[in-house]
Amino acid sequence: MKGKLVRAEGHLANIIPIHLDASFFFERAVRSLDRNHVDKALKYFRKAVEYEPENPVNHCNMAGILSEKGDYEASNTILANVLEVVDPSMTECYFYMANNYANMDRFEEAEQALVSYLEEDTQGQFMTEAEEMMELLYYELDRPAKLNRIKSRKGVVEHDQARELLEEGKFAQAAELLEGMSSDYPDYLAARNNLALAYYYMGLFPKARETIDEVLEQEPGNLHALCNLAIFHQNENRADQVLLLIKKLRVIVPFQHEQVYKLATTMGILGQHDIAYSHFRRLLKDEETAADPALAHYAAVAAYNTERYDAAERLWHYVAKLDPGSEVSRYYLSSLEAVRQGEQDPEKLSYHYHLPFDEQFRQWENYGNGIPEEMKNDPLIRSSFFWALRHGDRSTKMQVIHALGMIGDYEVQQALQSFVEEPGEEQDLLEAAQAVLNDLKSAEHEERNAEMVRPLTAVTLKSIGKVQSPSEQPENRPVSHWQAVVDRALQMSEAKAELQQEMERLWTYYVSRVHPEVPGTKQIEGWAAGLEYLAAKNHNRPVTYQSIAERYGISASTVSKYAKQIHRVCNSNSPLI
Template sequence: MKKQLKPTRQKATIVPFIQSGEYFFKKGMKAYQLGDLYKAKKYFERAVQYDEKDASFALQLALVLAELGEYQFSNQWLFKIIHELDETMYECFYFLANNFAYLGLFREAIKYAELYLKHEPNGDFAEDLADLLELLKMDHEEEADEHENLIAMQERARYLLEKEKFDEAIVLLETMVDSYPEFWSAYNNLALAYFYNGDVQKAQEIVTQVLERNPGNLHALCNQLAFHYYLRDGRQVNELCETLSRVYPFFIEHRYKLGATFALVGRFDLAFRWLYHLYKIGYDGDEAFYYWLAHAAYYTGHEPFAKHIWEKVVTLNPDKQGEEPWVFSAPPLDEELQRIIRWFYRKNTAEILYGLYLFSQSPYKSDIAVSLVLRRYLPAHPLLRPFIDYFLFRMEEMLPSYVANIDRIAKTLMANNEEMEETLYISWFSVAINAIRDSEPFTNHPAWAAAMEYVWRKQQGMSVTQKSVAAKYHVSLSTVQKYVKRVRSLLS
């Protein structure tokens, strides 16, 4: 009898599907070569989302946008490449020159054409740009003269505002908006002139007019925020701050405007995000830039850096000596704050985190001066640093996502338990600290909260079932079982 062969099992080969910037870039190039520009645009946008530092991805997106006639968006990406990604990618000057020519901004087109020829006199685009320059200079001298006149008027208006000659500034700016009805910069400066001259209603009317005719104008939105702040309209300030916190400007001057405005209205967490970003990419700011950067740094707990920057302020303007942001009177510490500070003296890191969490639930949570005082009572521990930035200074945008998730799970526990059980929250922070070492993202908030409450109640000798906490937190029983094992492991 012949031996029968046992049927062999073929193991399935698992091919990982990894999406990356390179993956979407290749898809975009394929669509581009097939002439499907809209699909190419979509893929290139995904590529830059995955890898925002790759200049070649950004350049290809800029080229497709230009072919679709979206010249302004194309220019924003080209400027991002030049200022942030690769300043030696001189072909960007060629594409900027072409985009500005299509937009009818001939002086700008000439400027970038000449910049390309300066850096690449024998480059691939040199001959084309030489022809373009000849046409621009020959046919549009009148336009260039008008543009120069507009720039001169704008500089004069800025000078008058700086010298607080508001009546003269208003006359000049009114002339400008009459002659150039879509020159929004003049409108925004006119609104400022009226505001500083005491006519708040007129200033607000102009800002509203700009936003109606040019929705999303960043300077107008920032001016509107500043006006609401000076008028003590807290609700409007909070709403506008929330809106502007989601804005990511491409132009350097817009980032500066946004950062300075946030600092002006006391949102130093958001101000530091933009002003420090500009500092890191080598922005050569003026006295005002360093003044607001020093304030934003100090009021977000970066005191040594703030003092370093303040030296630049005093170098540029010695009269600022004595106006340092740290020259202030500390507010008195009432009984509630003293109770919070006592947690900061504990040796257990979880108990210190609990103290920070208590502060975030207190009436003082938005008082920067109090936050600065409390910061001095906290130990210099690297694990605590992101939690200090989050709980004291609300710097969520600049921190790892696990920090906010740990807080949200604590809030989920609080929302589902009537009484404040200190040991429950301290146990949760103990679990969180141990899980951080395993790079846990803490994304499933109700599952973590349900498992934590179940384990804690069992430890307290209470009667509780996994089924009851699953129903309480609206998660499945199997999910609770999975997370209970994880919590027990981390607590042990």
């Protein structure tokens, strides 16, 4: 008997005890979600709440799972408890509650929750979604909402402009706008996060880091700031800090698409490819984001980096289907086949939806002095050049200086001017950059002197922003993408003559006001949809962002974005609703 007891004690001594805490059950919940075991995930999230009831994130995770299961009432009970007991500052819970009420067709209560969100939330994280829901409620209730103020509205217009500049790769202009906002609206953390990104894309890492520190000082749990900080630490080779942040980010399971996307790309960049792949797969299962070729490419990259080569191949074929004109999927499918055949060593791929840096240069050299507009305006390509200008080796910097000279816009001049003022650069690089800068300024001066100042009409509209038509005429006559916008709006609309005239009037006036600043050519559908919406509103026609979006095959938020941009220029004294 005594011997048996000894053996039992020896056996127990080899058992590693499990430390049951909130993190343990949180991780179990995440694994269950990855396997689509929603009921198990809910059970584990409940246990996490039991172990750490004061943590509002645990409660919100449980509410999110219940909402996904369709148990909106139970989800709202939890969210109400967060606002009343756990953490009243989590005003985004009002927005989640409004979504749940709307899904139950309880529109009066949805409106009440949405108004609370708009009047109490300072960040405006879900402002676009809230505006779309407000439009839905207006339609369902047949009256405007009883809204006294929008607490986060200050600076929203400027922030939208800055985000658009970032999307167009105009990082210096975005930074200038966001710097002004940071001083005017110090609590607008979304603007500060984007300012940090603008600095980062320009290669100004110390300023980017300083800006992120300011955000985290105000809101230590800000997900976008934590993700950005992790990337900055990695650039500074601070491995210990990166590991601490990875540990914190691994256990976060956001439910909003934008946050999932941000977390997935961040984890991929940090080398956590398995986690990145899990988040990207979640996004691809949602019909709202499943048709995004960049998202599918990132999922393929994560699959490749984790040696899931069959999955990577399927995903890149899917990218080719979504974006048949892109060379990205063809390039990576070819590289994947070379790896499989042993002709090429596997290397970790980066999370960018464009060709690798060396391949970009080879293609640019084929164009001589002329570069396609879509390449000039691609923000990812531009940011990679700005980064390489500051952090590449000598040969790469010289190539970048030459390439930037072929782009030659305001952003390029700002980057080159900053480069020549940077201490410690090699003399021949400084001379090359100064020579390109002088050439650009000289060409700009000559163009300004030669330009004839005249008012624009519907006729001269055709001559602005010319690009080559895909079906070139023998005379090689150029086609204006500005004209293509109004042509597309006229083609898609079912409007009578007076509304068509209004679209032409609005567009001609808009172009005349913003000339010579010509946006990129990629969003003709968005511009046309926004133009039609605004023209219909001006003539008191019953129209919604959603109805226009469905005809153009784009999102309601895209229609809203471009309609408001035209409106700011053409109807600045009246509100757009």
